[in-house]
Amino acid sequence: MSIELFRKHLTEKRAVKVIAGIDNFDIENIKKVVMSAQESGASAVDICAKPEIISEIREMTDMPIFVSSIVPSELVKAVELGADAIELGNFDVLYKKGISFSAEQVLSLVNETLDMLGDTRVFFSVTIPGELPIAEQIELARKLETMGIDLIQTEGHFSSSNISEGARGLMERAELTLSNTIELSRNIDMPIMTATAINPTTAPFAFAAGASAIGCGSCINKMDSTLSMMATTRSLVEIASRNAQKVVELV
Template identity: 40%
Template sequence: MYSSICMPMSSPSQSLLKPNQNHLLGSAPSSKPWSQSRRRAPLTTRAILSTSRELALKGFHERRALKIISGLQNFDRENVSSVITAADKGGATHVDIACDPELVRLAIALTSLPVCVSSVDPAAFVAAVEAGALMVEIGNYDSFYETGVVFSPDQILKLTRETRRILPFVPLSVTVPHTLSLPDQVKLAELLEQDGADIIQTEGGKCSNPSASGVLGLIEKATPTLASAYSISRAVKIPVMCSSGLSAVTAPMAITAGAAGVGVGSAINKLNDVVAMIAEVKNIADSLKLPSRRDVWKERSLNL
């Protein structure tokens, strides 16, 4: 059984600024399907749109994305700053923060990594994209589960369609709840792909109760999200991000299971020291054999 949530679906016309103020926003929102709206992007903005999308999705297409998550309801600037710094210095490919324009501006000041924002309110994404976010995420539901709130497939599909209507060009990631059975997760993922999602994110760490400590416990904790990644990646053509309950031990297992990237949150954002955060991000990046920051900058310099 799923509890229902009530949240305002404010009209995008109330929150959008003038058309084309931000190229990722495109022109004024259209009620036409996502595929039609996308095809009608103005010629003068297509190159910018293509470059922005490529930057945001590059790590996923190369099957080596590492997204560090600060938390959907984490608005603590000091903690978020530490998480962003750890992602940047530790070798991550993306950073995921709460959907807040001020936090986006903070992130852009601290890192050149693509910034993703998470929310369950599609209208809130617009201001964050205007501030510079390159990707949006419907998900990272863990903080809601703590209050007994869960999301049904119908609710998630509605949020996805509304987000895609408002932001037809912005890369969109959607989390499939672990509260669904595996067959239902797969079915929802297939529908999300049809509705224009660019990435499917899995979860499961909150429902896992390891019986052992050490390496065995880490593997047990990751089992639900690994199972989801394995099942969903074989049912959809878009990239799958395995998230929740992962560590340096289990991140490579996610890629082997079929994921195009991993998302890590509490293993980083719960640490109290930025040096420890950087070390943990680096451990995970090394386990995925990601290039070091020095190698990344060297590659960028050669491409200029």
């Protein structure tokens, strides 16, 4: 199995990426997340850039592996270790420290990564910082499109502390990432993955907003048991499959 499975699901607007977490270094938790994703028919998993973890997960699964980092050299190393795709983004680790991210910084890091990759071709996804004004997000996405980036990921994170706690906060973040997805899907041709606060309740709205893929993390990786992880992942895969069927019926 290779990135072609993910590409196929992306084209069919049914891709589900299960996110272990950019700053999750708990190998036992990551293994449970990966096993759940594999057994449930998810399209890909997304893990941290720690070399030992990449190698161990590569040995245990042949499903497409994304590796996330904000450090270009780590992304290049991940490809050498067998990653099928790289993700510049999942900026959570920065937001937790109160650090925001500009469009210029994203472009600079993407260029640096592409330069370091040289002639090596790999599926490249980039997160669009959710707190940027939507006009800047669209401009950034268009520039990334011309650079040959394969996928953009929307998010619903703020670097400020204005977000609410609990269920209200979850819905506020979902609302932000969904509105970003709607605006971006109207203005670019590149496929979009909607992430942040995506769960079985919000996933249908992501596809309705124009997403070709969903990125799901905390609704899976925070669970205690593999069975619970699998049940949630299966639910998300079923939602994605129903969306693909709707797309076929509309064509």
